[in-house]
Amino acid sequence: MDLHIVGLNHRYDDMPVLDGIDLRIESGRIVCLIGPSGCGKSTLLRLIGGLEQPTDGAIRQVGAPPDGCLNPLTYIFQDFALLPWRTARGNISLVLEDHGLSERETARIVDDVLARTDLSDFGDAFPRQLSGGMKQRVAIARALAVNPAVFLMDEPLSALDSQTRALLMDDLIGLWTREPFTAVYVTHNLQEAVRLGHKIVVLSRRPGRIRDQVAINLPLEDRTDAVAELAPTQRYLWELLREEAQAADRELADA
Amino acid sequence: MPETLAGRNPAGPAAAGRPVVFRGGGFAPRPVGPLGPLVFIVVIGLWELGSRIGWIAPLILPAPSEAFAALAYLVETGEIWRHLEASVSRLVIGWSAGMVLGVAVGFSIGLFSIARSGLVPVVAALFPIPKIALLPLFIVWFGIGEGSKIATILFGTFFPTVIATYGGVDNVDRNLIRMGQSFGLSWLSIVRKIVLPGALPAILSGTRISASIAIILLVAAEMIGAEYGVGAYVLLAGNLAATDQLIAGVAMLSVLGLVVSWLIGRAERYFLRWRS
Numbered sequence: 001m002d003l004h005i006v007g008l009n010h011r012y013d014d015m016p017v018l019d020g021i022d023l024r025i026e027s028g029r030i031v032c033l034i035g036p037s038g039c040g041k042s043t044l045l046r047l048i049g050g051l052e053q054p055t056d057g058a059i060r061q062v063g064a065p066p067d068g069c070l071n072p073l074t075y076i077f078q079d080f081a082l083l084p085w086r087t088a089r090g091n092i093s094l095v096l097e098d099h100g101l102s103e104r105e106t107a108r109i110v111d112d113v114l115a116r117t118d119l120s121d122f123g124d125a126f127p128r129q130l131s132g133g134m135k136q137r138v139a140i141a142r143a144l145a146v147n148p149a150v151f152l153m154d155e156p157l158s159a160l161d162s163q164t165r166a167l168l169m170d171d172l173i174g175l176w177t178r179e180p181f182t183a184v185y186v187t188h189n190l191q192e193a194v195r196l197g198h199k200i201v202v203l204s205r206r207p208g209r210i211r212d213q214v215a216i217n218l219p220l221e222d223r224t225d226a227v228a229e230l231a232p233t234q235r236y237l238w239e240l241l242r243e244e245a246q247a248a249d250r251e252l253a254d255a
Numbered sequence: 256m257p258e259t260l261a262g263r264n265p266a267g268p269a270a271a272g273r274p275v276v277f278r279g280g281g282f283a284p285r286p287v288g289p290l291g292p293l294v295f296i297v298v299i300g301l302w303e304l305g306s307r308i309g310w311i312a313p314l315i316l317p318a319p320s321e322a323f324a325a326l327a328y329l330v331e332t333g334e335i336w337r338h339l340e341a342s343v344s345r346l347v348i349g350w351s352a353g354m355v356l357g358v359a360v361g362f363s364i365g366l367f368s369i370a371r372s373g374l375v376p377v378v379a380a381l382f383p384i385p386k387i388a389l390l391p392l393f394i395v396w397f398g399i400g401e402g403s404k405i406a407t408i409l410f411g412t413f414f415p416t417v418i419a420t421y422g423g424v425d426n427v428d429r430n431l432i433r434m435g436q437s438f439g440l441s442w443l444s445i446v447r448k449i450v451l452p453g454a455l456p457a458i459l460s461g462t463r464i465s466a467s468i469a470i471i472l473l474v475a476a477e478m479i480g481a482e483y484g485v486g487a488y489v490l491l492a493g494n495l496a497a498t499d500q501l502i503a504g505v506a507m508l509s510v511l512g513l514v515v516s517w518l519i520g521r522a523e524r525y526f527l528r529w530r531s
């Protein structure tokens with residue numbers, strides 16, 4: 001399933017946040033969204049997932065979601081959004097319970113996604129017992145459980161320390177190479193963007209417009225050791241981002 | 256191999272310089288062994304001693320042993336069970352009805368705009384009224400018997416429960432609700448699986464407040480036209496200047512309060528075991 005975003009505008013009261021966004025998200029590809037903070041990245045993601053209604057423009061789902069898909073547009077949140085009163089298993093089964101699956105089918109899915117995220121031994125742990133990285137793994141497992149058409153990830157690694165971030169980045173790349181998924185990945189971290197993105201979309205400062213879209217053709221699994229090859233792209237992206245970030249930084253908050 | 260600094264960290268002459276003065280610590284009171292029960296024993300012991308020696312006149316304050324004897328007599332005659340049964344059943348009925356209604360109204364205020372704007376001012380206006388002032392009115396409405404007493408307790412516990420509940424619902428992490436919506440959970444699932452457990456800590460701590468209000472109102476209601484009940488017993492003892500019985504009655508109330516608070520503690524530990 002592809003997503004086509006056409007002529008998208010969004011404003012809060014009188015403040016324009018997104019301006020004329022046209023974007024295609026293709027099946028089996030990861031689109032990274034970068035831009036200075038406050039430029040509307042999270043807003044765009046909420047619009048894509050149907051948690052908010054755009055002021056103007058349209059977001060279209062083109063093609064059918066994969067077989068067995070229970071929730072085509074599925075988020076992975078920066079703050080994990082796990083229910084503290086449910087175990088890892090309970091958090092995953094939460095999103096299956098409304099679909100009338102048999103107990104056996106639910107258990108099969110939960111076991112499968114726990115195994116895929118390397119969490120089989122932690123199914124009965126409560127969130128408070130888990131480190132940040134493990135919590136985000138549970139959230140990833142929960143998202144995998146509904147077999148989404150598109151993952152919507154809003155800075156999923158930003159709440160984690162840098163070592164954990166590196167580990168989870170490897171996990172995400174591993175998940176994708178084993179079974180390619182479609183994702184919109186919001187980040188303000190350029191390294192993450194060039195390691196994970198098939199297409200990198202740079203947004204301007206608020207109101208967010210698309211400054212440029214950069215495609216990276218190097219396969220994901222080859223990027224870890226390709227720092228030199230990726231460096232020019234990363235430098236170009238930084239030049240774009242730097243101007244915007246500098247200008248955004250110097251704006252008054254209530255102007 | 257990269258050069259390391261390990262083993263090249265000479266501490267220097269041990270005696271040189273001043274030591275850093277410790278200035279942390281404190282501000283972390285912890286329970287110290289059996290100190291609590293010990294204080295009880297010492298206070299009651301001193302009180303008994305004072306009565307025996309004659310420092311404390313028996314008319315002003317009877318010795319603990321006399322109050323204990325009054326209590327023992329109550330047990331012997333079996334009267335204690337009639338009083339306790341009357342009090343506890345009023346407490347349980349009034350309090351649980353107040354809780355159920357309060358949680359229901361609190362949830363509707365927490366979830367629906369119409370309920371919120373319609374009911375919050377009413378709750379704010381009625382909450383501060385001392386419910387005991389309404390008892391005469393309740394007697395007119397519900398009769399001098401059980402009805403008026405239960406209504407007093409129900410009313411008294413209803414309002415704090417409403418306020419605790421909708422406060423709890425308001426404080427449920429909006430991100431969790433948004434998460435539920437983003438996975439397409441039904442409205443009822445979100446309320447049952449996200450809002451209710453999220454509001455439970457606040458509801459349970461509201462229970463403590465409403466329980467103590469319930470006991471206060473119970474005694475007050477029983478002091479007006481009740482044959483049995485701890486409140487009636489204490490009132491009668493007061494009228495007869497039987498201070499030993501009065502103290503015995505007060506001790507029963509204290510134990511009742513402790514039992515209720517212990518039960519709530521158990522409930523909290525069970526329902527909130529997902530917290531640390």
Ligand SMILES: Nc1ncnc2c1ncn2[C@@H]1O[C@H](COP(=O)(O)OP(=O)(O)O)[C@@H](O)[C@H]1O
Pocket residue numbers: 012017035036037038039040041042043044206
């Ligand atoms: N619900 C909202 N109501 C009003 N303003 C909002 C709301 N959500 C976000 N904004 C504003 O919109 C702008 C973009 O926010 P956001 O999408 O969170 O930025 P980003 O994720 O890129 O940092 C910010 O200025 C923010 O203050």
Ligand SMILES: [Mg+2]
Pocket residue numbers: 041042043154
């Ligand atoms: Mg954001």
